[in-house]
Every structure is written in C-alpha cells, then in structure tokens.
Amino acid sequence: MIIIIDFGSQYTQLIARRIREQHVYSEILPANIHPQEIRDRSLAALILSGGPSSVNKSGGPGYDINIFNLDIPILGICYGLHLLVQHYGGTVKSSQHGEYGYAHLKLLNHSSMFSSVQDQTQVWMSHSDVVTKIPDGWETLALTNNNIIAALSNDNERRYAVQFHPEVAHTVRGEQIINNFLFKIVGCRPNWTTGNFVDDQVDSIRSKVGNEKVLCAVSGGVDSSVVSALLKKAIGNNSIVVLIDHGLMRQNEVEQCKEILGLELGVNIHVYDESKKFLSALKNIRDPEIKRKIIGEQFIRSFEEIARRFGAVKFLAQGTLYPDVIESGMFNSGVQTAVIKSHHNVGGLPDDINFKIIEPLRNLFKDEVRNIGKELGLSGNLLQRHPFPGPGLAVRILGKISKNRLNILRKADEIFLDILREERLYDDIWQAFSVLIPIKTVGVMGDRRTYEYIIALRAVTSSDGMTADWYNIPADVMLKISNKIVNSVQGVNRVVYDVTSKPPGTIEWE
Numbered sequence: 001m002i003i004i005i006d007f008g009s010q011y012t013q014l015i016a017r018r019i020r021e022q023h024v025y026s027e028i029l030p031a032n033i034h035p036q037e038i039r040d041r042s043l044a045a046l047i048l049s050g051g052p053s054s055v056n057k058s059g060g061p062g063y064d065i066n067i068f069n070l071d072i073p074i075l076g077i078c079y080g081l082h083l084l085v086q087h088y089g090g091t092v093k094s095s096q097h098g099e100y101g102y103a104h105l106k107l108l109n110h111s112s113m114f115s116s117v118q119d120q121t122q123v124w125m126s127h128s129d130v131v132t133k134i135p136d137g138w139e140t141l142a143l144t145n146n147n148i149i150a151a152l153s154n155d156n157e158r159r160y161a162v163q164f165h166p167e168v169a170h171t172v173r174g175e176q177i178i179n180n181f182l183f184k185i186v187g188c189r190p191n192w193t194t195g196n197f198v199d200d201q202v203d204s205i206r207s208k209v210g211n212e213k214v215l216c217a218v219s220g221g222v223d224s225s226v227v228s229a230l231l232k233k234a235i236g237n238n239s240i241v242v243l244i245d246h247g248l249m250r251q252n253e254v255e256q257c258k259e260i261l262g263l264e265l266g267v268n269i270h271v272y273d274e275s276k277k278f279l280s281a282l283k284n285i286r287d288p289e290i291k292r293k294i295i296g297e298q299f300i301r302s303f304e305e306i307a308r309r310f311g312a313v314k315f316l317a318q319g320t321l322y323p324d325v326i327e328s329g330m331f332n333s334g335v336q337t338a339v340i341k342s343h344h345n346v347g348g349l350p351d352d353i354n355f356k357i358i359e360p361l362r363n364l365f366k367d368e369v370r371n372i373g374k375e376l377g378l379s380g381n382l383l384q385r386h387p388f389p390g391p392g393l394a395v396r397i398l399g400k401i402s403k404n405r406l407n408i409l410r411k412a413d414e415i416f417l418d419i420l421r422e423e424r425l426y427d428d429i430w431q432a433f434s435v436l437i438p439i440k441t442v443g444v445m446g447d448r449r450t451y452e453y454i455i456a457l458r459a460v461t462s463s464d465g466m467t468a469d470w471y472n473i474p475a476d477v478m479l480k481i482s483n484k485i486v487n488s489v490q491g492v493n494r495v496v497y498d499v500t501s502k503p504p505g506t507i508e509w510e
Contacts, residue, residue: 002026002182003043005033007051007061007079013322013363014167014466015047015077018178020368023190028363031061035070045073045186048080050165054129055082056094073158073186078127081152081161088135088154098128103144103164111141111153112184113160113177122172123150123164131163160185169467194368194375198230201360205234214315214358215307216241217299218269220257221388223319223361226369228265229376230360231317239317240310241267244302246295247275248392248406251414264382274302279401286399288510295391304354316355320362321369321465365464386417386431387465395510399438405453408491409436412455415488419481420459420473429471432459435498435509443493452493455485460507468502 002019006012006028019026029038038046046067053060068074068087076084082092103125107114123144131149134140141151144163153160160181166174182188216231216239218224231239241261245254258269281294300316307313361369366387373383389395396413397405413434420426435456443450457478462468473481482495498505 001042002045002047002186002188003038003041004028004047004049005031005063005067005080007031007049007063007083008053009050009077009079011165011167012049013365015049015178016363017365017368017464018167018175019182020192021175022179022182022188023192024182024188025192025196031063033064033067035064035066038067038070043070043072044188045075045181046070048074048076048083050078050080050126053079054094055079055086055092056129073160073181075181076159076161077167078163078165081131081163082129084159084161085131085135085138085152088138088159090131090135090138091133092129093132095128095130098130099125099144099146099148099163100127101125102170103146103150105142105144105150105164107142109139109141111151113141113151113153113162113180115180115184116176117173117180122170123166123174124168124170125164127163158185194371197372198233198375201230202234205231205358205360208356208358209235209238209315211238212315213238213240213310213313214317215303215310215313215355216317217303217319218243218257218261219319219388219390220253220261220385221319222366222373222383222385223321223369225261225264225319225378225382226373226376227317227319227360228261228267229373229378231358232265232267233376239267240313241265241269242303242306243269243271244299244306245271245273245275246278246298246392248278248295248394248401250388250393251410260382264378270306272302272306274298277302279403282394282401284400288395291394291401291510292391295394299390300353300355307355314356315358316353317358317360319369320359322363322365365466367463384427386426386429386433388433389508395508396433397436397438398509404491405436405438408453408489409434409455411489412436412485412492415484416457416481419477419484423474423477423480425471425473425477428461429459430462430465430468431507432457432471434458441494445493450493452491454494454496455489455492456496456498456509457481458498458507458509460502462502462507465507466502468507470499470501473497 004015016026016028085092103123104120107119134152138152138154140149141153144150151162166177216228218228218241228241258271261269278298281298285291370383393409394401416434437454437456440451459471460468461471485495
C-alpha cells in the first residue's frame with residue numbers, strides 16, 4: 001500500500017483518490033503516527049501531504065522525524081516538500097508573494113518523475129514558503145516560470161518532492177506524475193479494485209459489530225443505499241434499515257424511496273413520520289448553520305427513540321462522504337480546515353450520542369461510491385440519482401420554513417426534474433434542483449398585478465462534488481420549464497437560473 005501522512009491539506013483525500021484510480025491501495029494516517037505503526041503495514045511508499053502550516057513557524061502538526069529514516073521512497077507535496085528540504089539540511093524561507101493558482105514548469109533534468117511530461121506543462125500552486133537552498137546530494141528537477149523551485153529529488157535516498165499539487169485537476173499532467181511515482185519509482189502493481197474495498201469494508205463491519213444490531217439510516221440517495229447494501233452483505237438481518245420522513249422530502253419521495261429501496265436492497269424498509277418534530281424545531285429558524293445543526297440533532301434523537309423498539313441497538317450506520325467531512329471543517333491531524341457548511345451528519349451531530357457511528361464511505365467521493373454500488377449489484381436507476389442533501393428542502397428554502405413554502409418548492413422542483421427527464425438531460429447533469437427565494441417581485445398575470453416568490457433553478461456538472469460547473473440548459477428547454485412553473489405553481493411569478501460555478505459558489509445555496 002501507499003500511506004499518505006496528513007498535514008492538514010484539504011486535498012489530502014484527493015491524493016488517496018488519485019492513487020486508487022491507478023488501482024493501488026492507499027490509506028491516510030495522521031501526522032503524529034508512530035513510525036512503528038507504519039512499519040507494521042505492507043508499505044511500498046510514503047507521501048507527505050500539503051498543509052496550511054509553515055515550517056518556519058511554530059504550531060504546525062506534530063510528527064516523528066523518524067519517518068524520514070524509513071527505507072522506502074518518500075514523496076513530499078507542497079508542505080511535504082518543505083519538510084523534506086528542511087530535514088535534509090536545505091533552506092525554506094517565507095515569501096510575501098508566493099504562488100497561487102496556475103504556473104508552468106521549466107524542466108531542468110531528466111527524471112522518471114516527469115516521464116511523458118512536457119516542458120511548460122501547467123501546474124497548480126498554493127504556497128507562500130519557497131526553497132532558497134536545496135540540501136546536499138539533491139538536484140533541482142524543475143522551476144516555475146517565476147524561477148521558484150518546483151521539484152527536486154535525491155535518487156540515492158529515494159526522496160522526491162514537488163511544490164505544486166499533482167493531485168488536483170488543474171495540474172494538467174498530474175495523473176501522469178503520480179503514475180510515474182507509483183510505477184516507475186516505487187514499482188507498485190495495479191491490482192487493487194472496488195471489489196477489494198467491498199471485501200475490506202465487509203470484514204471491518206463484521207469486526208466492529210459482531211452479533212450486534214445496526215440501525216442503518218437511508219434517505220433514498222446513492223450513499224445511504226450503498227451503505228445499506230454493504231451492511232446487508234456483512235451482517236444480513238442484523239441491519240435494520242430505517243427511513244425517517246422529516247417533512248422536508250420532495251414530492252412523493254417517501255413512497256418512492258420505500259418502493260425503490262425495497263426492490264433494490266431486498267430488505268424491509270421501516271418508515272417513520274417524524275415531520276412534526278423536525279418542522280416544530282425549525283420554526284422561525286433562518287440561519288442555515290443553525291438549521292443543519294437542529295436537523296442533525298433531531299435525526300439522532302429520532303433514531304435513538306426508534307432504536308428502542310428493536311431492543312439493544314448500539315450502532316448507527318450512515319452514508320457520510322468525504323466532501324461532507326471537508327466542508328464541515330474536519331480535523332486533520334489537529335489542524336482544522338475551514339467550515340464551509342456543517343453537514344447535518346458531520347458538524348451537525350450533537351456531542352451526546354448513544355450510538356457508535358459506522359461510516360464505511362467516509363473517505364470516498366460520490367463517483368467512487370457509485371462504482372462501489374455497481375460492485376454490489378445496485379442498478380443504474382438508483383446509482384444515477386442526483387444527490388439530495390440530508391436536510392432536504394430545509395436548505396433549499398432560504399430563510400424561514402413553512403408548509404406553504406415547502407409545497408411551493410415541491411411543485412416547482414417536480415416540474416423542473418420531470419422536464420429534464422423528458423428532454424433526456426437528467427443523466428447529463430450531476431445535480432439539479434430548485435431553490436425558493438423568499439423575496440417577492442411584481443408580475444402581471446391576466447392583466448392583473450401579482451406579487452409572488454422567485455424560484456431559482458440550479459443544475460451543475462461535476463465528478464466528485466468538490467468543484468462544479470453550471471450546466472448550459474438549452475434555451476427552449478429553459479423556456480418550457482419557466483413557463484410551466486409560473487403557470488402551474490401558485491405563489492411564483494418569476495424564475496431565474498444560477499450560472500455560478502463551484503468555487504466561488506457552493507452547489508447548494510445553504
């Protein structure tokens with residue numbers, strides 16, 4: 001396997017993902033891991049991630065310097081490069097300018113790290129510290145167009161370092177550079193598959209759970225469905241599949257989910273209507289962070305109450321994904337990333353939980369989860385469903401939630417998605433949905449003045465949910481959608497379309 005030492009970068013899981021895409025197994029470990037724990041594993045190489053800290057300032061993640069004594073290849077990325085340079089006697093200095101965004105490589109020496117990579121290849125930079133003196137025995141492999149050291153190595157000691165981020169899509173030949181490290185330098189074999197992941201998770205679930213029962217939370221979405229399929233494979237009838245109707249689902253979604261999941265998973269879906277509790281707790285709440293935390297806590301309280309009906313249930317399984325963890329401000333080796341929004345199943349969870357949480361997909365992205373679902377035999381109809389947030393329509397109604405606003409949004413959203421399916425656009429889009437903007441605008445219908453709400457439409461393309469581009473719906477389809485919403489949904493007289501990419505926007509509005 002390849003082990004990635006995490007120094008707090010938001011891109012750390014992307015490194016693991018790029019390696020898995022090459023059919024090589026990888027794991028992420030915290031910066032303070034003891035070297036002996038690394039030696040005890042079947043290890044081929046070590047990668048040191050980037051991170052927000054500076055090697056010239058105190059307060060960075062603590063780590064054992066003996067990791068540098070491991071007799072295996074080591075690759076440092078960004079902050080990892082600075083650690084290697086400093087450890088081996090080079091100099092890293094802080095710069096007022098640094099490099100952020102695109103840069104181009106000037107290749108200086110032939111190296112297997114850059115095999116099949118052309119001079120002037122575009123890379124992605126995000127750093128303020130720079131190398132001003134390389135260690136003895138090392139050579140500079142590449143500079144940027146700003147004459148800043150971009151890559152260096154010590155082939156004798158099998159130490160390699162890059163200042164840029166090969167794991168992000170903005171580095172044009174990043175996949176090739178990672179491929180070169182794995183196969184030309186480390187000598188890995190590409191023999192890890194999604195089947196391996198399924199087998200590993202089944203073993204892990206059985207080991208954690210034993211003969212205990214597990215409450216499996218499902219929503220009808222891809223992630224929780226895959227978790228349910230994994231649990232069924234691992235523990236069979238000891239998995240109790242529960243769908244909570246929190247009153248924030250889309251039109252007819254509870255009935256559809258029960259039917260689809262029952263057929264797909266071959267299990268009995270227990271449905272509980274908890275909508276009064278959720279809607280009461282959300283009354284007059286406007287702030288999206290507070291909404292998410294209220295919903296996260298109420299889910300746990302409802303699951304605790306439901307669990308008592310099945311006897312002693314110690315475990316709760318849920319479909320948390322890595323983007324949920326990142327945006328919620330996860331702790332990476334003691335370094336907290338920025339909170340973008342507290343997902344109800346991560347940052348929204350209360351401190352006092354009676355369950356042990358099982359999250360087998362926590363380190364995966366959506367497209368990886370879909371591949372796991374295929375391995376488990378789930379159908380394309382289920383796996384290609386657009387993502388739907390756990391808090392449901394609560395985060396698609398800006399401001400206060402009411403039954404009237406929920407009804408308006410449900411009807412508008414149903415029209416939007418139905419027309420996308422009719423026009424055969426649904427499967428080309430990563431996620432599409434409607435947002436109710438609680439601002440009224442003047443309109444005219446039947447020669448009369450109207451003063452009604454705005455519906456915003458959102459449709460994006462993406463591969464992993466970390467970045468996204470707005471989808472260019474044809475004008476005639478947009479006209480069809482807009483006309484039908486305005487003519488069919490009482491309370492709406494204006495439709496707008498969101499053409500913001502992520503970043504700078506997020507996919508969801510709240």
